[in-house]
Amino acid sequence: MQRRVAHVAVAAVAATAAFATAAQAASPTVTTRTAGTVRQTAATLRGTVNPHGTPTTYSFQWGTSATYGQQTPNRSAGRGTGGRDVSVRVGGLAPGTVYHYRIVATNADGTTVGRDRTFRTALPPATPPAILGTAPFAPYANSVTLTALLNPGGAQTTYKFQFGTTNAYGAETFAATVPAGVQPVSVRVPLSGLQARTTYHFRTIASNRRGTVVGPDTTFTTGPFPPARLGARTQPTRQRRSHPYFITRGVLRLAEGVSVADGCNGIVGVRFTNGRRTVAHRRMRLASGHCSYRLRMRAVPPRGKSKLRVHVRFYGNAILTPADARTYLVRFR
The missing domain is CATH 2.60.40.1940 (Immunoglobulin-like)
Incomplete structure (x- = not known):
């Protein structure tokens, strides 16, 4: 009976030693956590790293797409055997912009990459929208595409085009919207049923909760045109x-x-x-x-x-x- 107990004890000690060795010979385990303290131009990237008993470093990859393009400097996550919460503050971000990020950890046994997560930076106080430019695109005999470059001013913005054969216009497109943001947005509306060889006037009108702006009068002439x-x-x-x-x-x-x-x-x-x-x-x-x-x-x-x-x-x-x-x-x- 004593011999059986001794064998069981030896087996238990061996299993414990094997488990400890396996834990030490493992690449890190990581979790990408929700970003914290997100401001207009800065955010805290957070994650969890388990070094599994081997000295481990970590960093965060981040950028405006899932290809990232930016990476924080490596930091030490220690050599513990449990999960450790880590974080890095990043700045220089664009307001009202979606960013992707993930945690990456490396030790002597390999590198582990966390899953992709996103956050959106805060918007500044809203201002009236801005019309940065307007232009006609590809005027054909009976159609054209009207384009404009808008800055929504930090609030959801509605826009439309007015057009006609004089600067009194007389017709307009259906209203459309762009989401809140502070980055320029290109918008376009195709028109058809126009008269051939005719000069048209058009302008852009954009509105958000802070005000309405009217773009300059612009002209285009429908074709067909003679080649040079x-x-x-x-x-x-x-x-x-x-x-x-x-x-x-x-x-x-x-x-x-x-x-x-x-x-x-x-x-x-x-x-x-x-x-x-x-x-x-x-x-x-x-x-x-x-x-x-x-x-x-x-x-x-x-x-x-x-x-x-x-x-x-x-x-x-x-x-x-x-x-x-x-x-x-x-x-x-």
């Missing part, structure tokens, strides 16, 4: 009948104020003619965001003729009218 110039060149300018191949290339030059994204889309066509007769014709679509084109074609004049005239045409799009390049001749020998 359609360039074209065909090579060779003299060709053999036995090898009647030509390459026509050029660039669509846009008028001022027309973006490449809006203007450089559509069809370019090349025709070779002899008198009123078309002997070759081919079209291609401009690649998105590119204003240049290149077409390789086979063109043979009628028997007894030695010249062909080259015609290049841009067929227009929602914002540009069709345009023709200057015609020219190619010859055969």
Whole structure:
């Protein structure tokens, strides 16, 4: 009986020693806790670290997204075997902004990362909103997108656009809202059903609980607009009948104020003619965001003729009218 008790006692001591060794040979355990004392420009990041008996350091990663980008200096969490509450005060934050953070702890047995948490910094006392800028975007023949840059002034803000063919306006968009904050917010409203080739006036009106502001009068003109110039060149300018191949290339030059994204889309066509007769014709679509084109074609004049005239045409799009390049001749020998 005494021998059995002795064996049990030895087993218990061995299990206790094994548990202690395992506890010492473990990476830290961490918990990211709720942030404390959150102000307009500062907050306290809090967490819990269990070093499991090994000297351990900790830090906090933080930033305006879950990729963080900022990290506090390493601090010691000691070498205890129980959870220890830790905290770091961070400053230089933007008011009314959501921040992400998590705790990270490291010892000789590894690194442990806590789960992501967030907090929002406090807002300053509300002020009337500010309209920092307005602009039309992509005016087409019958539509446009009105844009504005607003600062909500620390309170939920309602905005709308007034528009019309004079500065008396006469029409307005439905009201929309942006949340409370002090960072500039870009807003936009698409309009359709407009008259082609017409100048419109518009302005922005923004309101919150501290007041209403009216933006400046701004104008835009609907399309379609003529391109500045359609360039074209065909090579060779003299060709053999036995090898009647030509390459026509050029660039669509846009008028001022027309973006490449809006203007450089559509069809370019090349025709070779002899008198009123078309002997070759081919079209291609401009690649998105590119204003240049290149077409390789086979063109043979009628028997007894030695010249062909080259015609290049841009067929227009929602914002540009069709345009023709200057015609020219190619010859055969």
